[in-house]
Amino acid sequence: MITVTEDMPAREAARVLAGQDLPGLIVVDGKGRPVTVLVGTQVLRMAMPSYCLDDPALARVIDEAAADVILKGIGDRTVADLLPRDRRELPAVSPRATLLEVAAVMARSATPLVAVVDEHRVMTGAITLDGLLDRILLT
Amino acid sequence: MITVTEDMPAREAARVLAGQDLPGLIVVDGKGRPVTVLVGTQVLRMAMPSYCLDDPALARVIDEAAADVILKGIGDRTVADLLPRDRRELPAVSPRATLLEVAAVMARSATPLVAVVDEHRVMTGAITLDGLLDRILLT
Numbered sequence: 001m002i003t004v005t006e007d008m009p010a011r012e013a014a015r016v017l018a019g020q021d022l023p024g025l026i027v028v029d030g031k032g033r034p035v036t037v038l039v040g041t042q043v044l045r046m047a048m049p050s051y052c053l054d055d056p057a058l059a060r061v062i063d064e065a066a067a068d069v070i071l072k073g074i075g076d077r078t079v080a081d082l083l084p085r086d087r088r089e090l091p092a093v094s095p096r097a098t099l100l101e102v103a104a105v106m107a108r109s110a111t112p113l114v115a116v117v118d119e120h121r122v123m124t125g126a127i128t129l130d131g132l133l134d135r136i137l138l139t
Numbered sequence: 140m141i142t143v144t145e146d147m148p149a150r151e152a153a154r155v156l157a158g159q160d161l162p163g164l165i166v167v168d169g170k171g172r173p174v175t176v177l178v179g180t181q182v183l184r185m186a187m188p189s190y191c192l193d194d195p196a197l198a199r200v201i202d203e204a205a206a207d208v209i210l211k212g213i214g215d216r217t218v219a220d221l222l223p224r225d226r227r228e229l230p231a232v233s234p235r236a237t238l239l240e241v242a243a244v245m246a247r248s249a250t251p252l253v254a255v256v257d258e259h260r261v262m263t264g265a266i267t268l269d270g271l272l273d274r275i276l277l278t
Contacts, residue, residue, distance in 0.1 A: 018272035056243035104195035
């Protein structure tokens with residue numbers, strides 16, 4: 001699963017992300033239309049105590065398991081709550097996009113995960129940077 | 140291999156990146172000390188023609204294989220030439236860093252790849268976001 005919904009508990013989304021080797025998750029609305037891409041470091045950022053972000057060395061003094069701190073940091077928030085206010089441009093392409101077009105969208109959005117959407121903006125697939133580079137440079 | 144050197148041809152670095160499922164490459168100097176982390180979308184960004192970055196749909200009209208355009212875009216530049224002028228803070232931790240400290244460094248730098256360095260700043264290993272999340276949330 002590469003998609004999560006905005007109303008999903010953020011803890012569950014973090015576990016979905018941890019459970020697979022993907023650079024991020026695509027957040028979709030109730031109609032299956034991608035809203036934004038959530039990359040893994042954003043999830044960590046929302047979960048970490050702010051003093052750890054200011055000075056990561058301070059994380060060393062926390063005498064608590066990392067999972068507990070992060071899950072407590074996420075708390076009962078939903079995926080929608082984790083999304084940054086200034087959302088990135090949605091990286092999405094049509095099923096007819098060329099490899100070069102996908103590369104341009106990834107480069108422009110600085111996001112290694114792009115949604116493929118049909119003419120109704122409903123998600124029909126996804127392309128990762130790894131998958132794209134494999135296709136472009138290894139074939 | 141997760142490291143490249145600054146004097147390596149950038150085309151070769153792109154192929155190294157394509158050849159493995161890693162979120163980026165760690166650029167090291169001649170003494171094996173990490174200089175910066177190069178993420179995959181940065182490589183694409185440096186290689187793409189600028190009009191494609193401005194409007195990815197224009198990539199569709201290019202009647203040339205994506206590999207040719209990207210490799211031509213990289214040209215004879217070295218890895219050093221690809222590095223952005225305003226380098227990100229180097230995401231690095233000591234071998235004694237806690238999981239939470241690594242998470243804080245990743246969140247702060249927004250980079251899903253962190254170098255592990257010894258007391259002489261020589262790289263001894265690397266941690267990916269996937270690996271970190273596996274350790275934190277799946278155990």
